[in-house]
Amino acid sequence: MPLTSAGPPALALIACRVLDLELAGFTRGAAHIVRCETFEMGLHDRPSELRSTLAGAITRAEADPAVECVVLVYGLCGLALVDLAPRRCPIVVPRAHDCITLLLGSKERYAACMREEPGTYWYSPGWNHGQRVPGPEREATWRREYTEKYGADDAEALLEVERETFAQHSCAGYVDLGLAGNAADRDYAERCARLLGWRFQLHAGDPALLRDLVEGRWDEARFLIVKPGERIAHSPDETIVRAVPVAAPPVLVAR
Amino acid sequence: MTTLEQLSEAISLGKNKDARLFAQRAIDENIPPAQIVDHALVPAMALVGERFKRNEIFVPEMLIAARAMKEAMTLLEPRLIAAGVTPKFTAIIGTVQGDLHDIGKNLVATMWKGANFRVVDLGANVSPAKFVAAVQEHRPHLVGLSALLTTTMPAMIDTVRAIRASGASAVKIVIGGAPITQQFCEEIGADGYAPDAGSAVDKASELVAAGAIDSPP
Numbered sequence: 001m002p003l004t005s006a007g008p009p010a011l012a013l014i015a016c017r018v019l020d021l022e023l024a025g026f027t028r029g030a031a032h033i034v035r036c037e038t039f040e041m042g043l044h045d046r047p048s049e050l051r052s053t054l055a056g057a058i059t060r061a062e063a064d065p066a067v068e069c070v071v072l073v074y075g076l077c078g079l080a081l082v083d084l085a086p087r088r089c090p091i092v093v094p095r096a097h098d099c100i101t102l103l104l105g106s107k108e109r110y111a112a113c114m115r116e117e118p119g120t121y122w123y124s125p126g127w128n129h130g131q132r133v134p135g136p137e138r139e140a141t142w143r144r145e146y147t148e149k150y151g152a153d154d155a156e157a158l159l160e161v162e163r164e165t166f167a168q169h170s171c172a173g174y175v176d177l178g179l180a181g182n183a184a185d186r187d188y189a190e191r192c193a194r195l196l197g198w199r200f201q202l203h204a205g206d207p208a209l210l211r212d213l214v215e216g217r218w219d220e221a222r223f224l225i226v227k228p229g230e231r232i233a234h235s236p237d238e239t240i241v242r243a244v245p246v247a248a249p250p251v252l253v254a255r
Numbered sequence: 256m257t258t259l260e261q262l263s264e265a266i267s268l269g270k271n272k273d274a275r276l277f278a279q280r281a282i283d284e285n286i287p288p289a290q291i292v293d294h295a296l297v298p299a300m301a302l303v304g305e306r307f308k309r310n311e312i313f314v315p316e317m318l319i320a321a322r323a324m325k326e327a328m329t330l331l332e333p334r335l336i337a338a339g340v341t342p343k344f345t346a347i348i349g350t351v352q353g354d355l356h357d358i359g360k361n362l363v364a365t366m367w368k369g370a371n372f373r374v375v376d377l378g379a380n381v382s383p384a385k386f387v388a389a390v391q392e393h394r395p396h397l398v399g400l401s402a403l404l405t406t407t408m409p410a411m412i413d414t415v416r417a418i419r420a421s422g423a424s425a426v427k428i429v430i431g432g433a434p435i436t437q438q439f440c441e442e443i444g445a446d447g448y449a450p451d452a453g454s455a456v457d458k459a460s461e462l463v464a465a466g467a468i469d470s471p472p
Contacts, residue, residue, distance in 0.1 A: 045313075045314065046310065046313065047433075048310060049310065076405050078405070078433060078434060079405060079434050079436075097404070097405050097406045110406075111406070114353060114406060115353070118353050118354075118355060118380055119355060146315065149315075150269075150315065150319060153271070154269065154271070154319050154322075157271070157318075157319065157322050158315050158318055158319065161318050161322075161358065164358075165356065165357075165358060168355035168356070168357065168379055169355060234405065234434075234439075236405075236408040236409055236412060236439065236442075236443075237409060238409075240405075
């Protein structure tokens with residue numbers, strides 16, 4: 001369902017709260033967005049739960065007669081999007097592995113950044129505020145949660161495993177989309193980098209992909225439109241996602 | 256409950272101190288260390304993997320269980336060596352290029368050592384060329400590839416192709432990692448998929464046995 005001269009179709013947005021701030025800028029006053037549901041960040045750690053959460057949201061959106069099209073403001077997110085299938089309205093998804101692609105503006109740029117510095121751990125306002133990024137607050141938050149759940153001994157062991165994981169990283173990459181309050185978030189990422197002994201790298205954000213996603217400019221190179229009767233499948237190449245008939249067998253990758 | 260059952264339970268529940276206690280008790284009861292690994296550690300980690308798949312436990316619980324398993328292994332490893340249990344098979348393992356995540360890979364490496372494989376760990380962010388060079392140098396029976404990110408799954412495809420193209424056709428390739436599936440394994444022509452560290456042991460044993468390889472390829 002491409003953008004017509006009459007404007008974008010009536011949309012239901014289903015989004016991750018990690019992009020709350022960025023989305024607010026693009027959706028304020030947008031009459032074509034008739035409903036929006038957001039979900040907690042970090043659900044990609046539990047892909048099956050994220051998948052069922054999104055499936056429920058899609059069902060609710062399709063039950064709303066005002067909705068013509070459902071937009072998932074998500075990347076592939078640990079394969080959580082795989083097998084989601086619309087019944088009435090087309091679903092639009094960006095060809096993206098995760099939200100960092102949406103902040104950087106393209107999957108090509110994301111891939112180039114990761115090729116250049118595979119040790120990058122990404123920071124953004126959403127991730128900073130959710131205390132999900134490596135830094136002083138995250139450790140304090142998780143120590144409290146782990147201690148409550150597993151006891152002090154296991155909590156320290158888990159934090160040690162985390163530190164080992166982060167030890168493989170060498171760079172804090174902050175994506176700057178020029179939002180209000182951005183300087184504080186950038187400074188926080190820089191402070192985390194210093195604390196962890198990492199390099200700090202500032203990446204200029206590019207809002208085009210996110211803006212076009214919510215404004216209905218969906219070209220095939222950047223977006224996948226999944227029609228009723230189809231489901232989302234993973235494509236382990238540069239297209240990232242593909243639509244296949246609901247009952248389709250796996251498509252083999254050429255060996 | 257037998258000592259091995261108690262050890263298995265301690266590991267699957269992530270009880271670190273109990274794991275050490277029951278591993279020591281099993282040793283004191285003169286149970287051969289290889290048997291302790293096969294009948295307590297392997298099933299415990301397989302159970303942990305199954306619970307994870309069913310969303311009954313999450314990553315922290317799995318890590319705590321892994322820690323308990325490693326605790327038992329620190330007692331068992333020197334005894335495996337002292338018992339003259341020489342590895343019959345060699346495995347190479349690594350996380351594919353662009354991917355720095357190694358917790359799962361390390362866990363599988365530990366489990367394979369426990370199951371009497373000689374394990375050459377290439378680390379994380381390993382290029383296809385480095386895998387091929389290691390295959391040529393060590394002539395393994397098995398190569399394990401790990402990827403945590405969907406962004407690095409194409410590197411897994413490239414690595415499988417590079418190993419096959421290098422002429423090491425007999426080497427078995429087993430893959431794993433959070434986004435990896437049996438379907439992906441079939442698509443890219445790997446020999447096996449292991450959804451968790453416990454089943455990685457079963458899969459490795461099954462593949463080398465099926466290959467009936469007694470001498471390196």
